[in-house]
Amino acid sequence: MITCRSYHLTLLLALCCFSLTICPGGANMGGYDVEPAPPGTDTGTPLETVKVPVWEYSPQDVAVILAISASPFLLCPLELLFILKLLAALGFRRIRKTNVLDNLSRSRIFHYIQNSPGTDFTEISRETGVSPNSLRYHLAVLKQMNKVSMLETSRNTRYYENSGSYPPIEQKVLRYLHSKPTRTLLKLIKENPNLSRLQLEIALGVSGAGINWHMHRLSDDGILAIRKEGRNARYEINNEAMPYLEKYLPRFDSLPETEGTR
Secondary structure, three states: OOOHHHHHHHHHHHHHHHHHHOOOOOOOOOOOOOOOOOOOOOOOOOOOOOOOHHHHHHHHHHHHHHHHHHHHHOOHHHHHHHHHHHHHHOOOOEEEEEEEOOOOOHHHHHHHHHHOEOOOOOOOHHOOOHHHEEEEEEEEHHHHHHEEEEEEOOOOEEEEEEEOOHHHHHHHHHHHHOOOHHHHHHHHHHHHOOOEEHHHHHHHHHHHHHHHHHHHHHOOOOOEEEEEEEEEEEEEEOOOOOHHHHHHHHHOOOOOOOOOOO
């Protein structure tokens, strides 16, 4: 973008070049008249065209070339001003951190993420009513402006307010609480830390392979620990994850059945 300073320098250069072209050094300032030659005057044989090297140009020639080269840029500030005013009239303006939430859809998306940390793309689109294509754009803008952060998983992406208040373990806890089967499993283990795998199978109506799958995911992410007792396994919530379960479980328990079910 042309700055005000560069614009003034370009204008000054053009004026200087113009003055050189109309007032060449050594010219007779008194002026002179040019008249057509009388009929029948021998004008001579045209000379062969000769290429003149750049370094042999006169100062006046160089000034004219520079003026012609710079002249299109003299109108750029006016053109840019007109374009910016037109875009502003149509509702377009440069996005900054100070106005990123002025867009109603983007503000609704951000506040939903703020109130439902760990939510995913499908849930945001459903709960805010923003179409998937528009949602992708607004999420990209919010991420670029450092308003939201993301946790990539093997199945989807989870979104959080980028306030620095969500450490990795908290993000992982929130991710699992958005899945109703895993949330129920964590609640059972939290309230009954000595439950065996068989007891969990009966309580959840899930096969032993399904319980193992959930437990290994939770264990790999540091949410719970698996203790072997002979042929049996016992499960307990890790101390680092427990405060976040106590903080968020009541909130998720109060959600309608259509929310937090994945």
